[in-house]
Amino acid sequence: MMKINTLMSIINNEIPMHTAESWDNVGLLIGDTEREVTGILTALDCTMAVVTEAIEQNVNTIICHHPLIFSGIKAIQNHGYGEIIHALIKNEMNLIALHTNLDAHPKGVSAMIANQLELNNIEILLPDQTELCKLQIYVPNHHAQGLKEKLAATGAGKIGDYDHCFYSSKGHGEFRPLENAQPFVGNINEVHVEEELKVECVFEPHLKQQIIEVIHQYHPYETPAYEILTFTLPAQFGTGVKAHLPQPMMLSELAQLAKAKLSLDVVKWIGEDQRISTVGIIGGAGVSYMKDVQNKVDVLLTGDIKYHEAHDLMMMQLPAIDITHYSECVMKEGLKRLLDALIDVPVIASSVNTNPFNVY
Numbered sequence: 626m627m628k629i630n631t632l633m634s635i636i637n638n639e640i641p642m643h644t645a646e647s648w649d650n651v652g653l654l655i656g657d658t659e660r661e662v663t664g665i666l667t668a669l670d671c672t673m674a675v676v677t678e679a680i681e682q683n684v685n686t687i688i689c690h691h692p693l694i695f696s697g698i699k700a701i702q703n704h705g706y707g708e709i710i711h712a713l714i715k716n717e718m719n720l721i722a723l724h725t726n727l728d729a730h731p732k733g734v735s736a737m738i739a740n741q742l743e744l745n746n747i748e749i750l751l752p753d754q755t756e757l758c759k760l761q762i763y764v765p766n767h768h769a770q771g772l773k774e775k776l777a778a779t780g781a782g783k784i785g786d787y788d789h790c791f792y793s794s795k796g797h798g799e800f801r802p803l804e805n806a807q808p809f810v811g812n813i814n815e816v817h818v819e820e821e822l823k824v825e826c827v828f829e830p831h832l833k834q835q836i837i838e839v840i841h842q843y844h845p846y847e848t849p850a851y852e853i854l855t856f857t858l859p860a861q862f863g864t865g866v867k868a869h870l871p872q873p874m875m876l877s878e879l880a881q882l883a884k885a886k887l888s889l890d891v892v893k894w895i896g897e898d899q900r901i902s903t904v905g906i907i908g909g910a911g912v913s914y915m916k917d918v919q920n921k922v923d924v925l926l927t928g929d930i931k932y933h934e935a936h937d938l939m940m941m942q943l944p945a946i947d948i949t950h951y952s953e954c955v956m957k958e959g960l961k962r963l964l965d966a967l968i969d970v971p972v973i974a975s976s977v978n979t980n981p982f983n984v985y
């Protein structure tokens with residue numbers, strides 16, 4: 626058995642909450658961190674029918690993509706969204722939202738749509754930028770190992786599946802202690818030369834303060850010499866995916882293929898019919914990224930394209946296919962597969978259709 630807080634830390638390790646957009650509301654929205662997880666239902670939206678399904682399936686945890694509690698909730702009453710919140714609490718259920726952090730994941734919602742379309746070479750379309758810091762510190766030879774251990778204990782020098790990653794180069798440090806100095810080595814008013822190592826390592830920006838404290842606590846010198854540099858690099862997560870069609874096809878054919886593979890009631894496409902080889906997909910509503918996507922792919926697949934946005938796409942000569950926002954429902958099965966690989970708790974994909982639109 627697994628408690629909610631253990632489940633949350635496993636999820637956070639794989640689909641980090643900090644990769645969500647700042648306006649988003651992800652994580653454990655309703656629940657008890659000490660409660661045992663009896664099973665998980667994955668859903669696109671947490672509607673009353675989804676809560677009923679979870680109760681019938683005997684699972685006490687719902688993981689949905691769209692957050693039920695979003696911004697500025699002022700009252701929880703016995704109708705509307707409040708009724709769903711009441712039902713979750715009354716039935717001792719947990720509700721977790723994985724929204725833009727699941728979008729940003731390399732195997733997230735857009736990649737799940739690409740898999741459903743059986744596309745190849747799936748990669749992040751618009752990688753985010755991430756910041757990394759680098760420490761360069763000069764330390765007497767005999768104290769280098771001890772300092773490295775203290776730095777490593779904070780998380781400095783962790784790269785991918787490796788920790789304690791340092792680079793050291795030999796050199797000579799030179800300094801003259803002045804009247805008020807209390808030097809660890811050397812004499813007042815005499816230039817001293819010491820054999821030192823330049824130790825370098827990278828670390829996450831949030832560790833900076835802790836690392837500075839460790840330096841001042843464990844470096845033997847009264848005034849340790851060091852630099853901390855900050856630089857940006859492409860992240861392993863981002864917006865949308867870019868993928869290849871197994872065979873080039875016409876835009877109209879791709880629209881038909883998307884309609885069939887994504888079980889769409891209707892499909893709308895924008896642009897002159899033309900040959901397509903590379904596809905950009907942004908699950909949900911991604912048309913606001915049209916300028917960033919232009920020239921990167923032959924076509925943009927996203928949902929919620931409005932009339933004037935369709936004209937803008939025409940003007941940019943960026944063909945697009947409106948796969949509807951509800952095409953994100955492939956995340957129910959997709960997230961089940963991701964979770965099955967991580968945990969032993971039973972995971973069920975919701976069979977409730979939460980598409981609010983009906984068409985003739």
Ligand SMILES: [Zn+2]
Pocket residue numbers: 691908909910950953
């Ligand atoms: Zn969405």
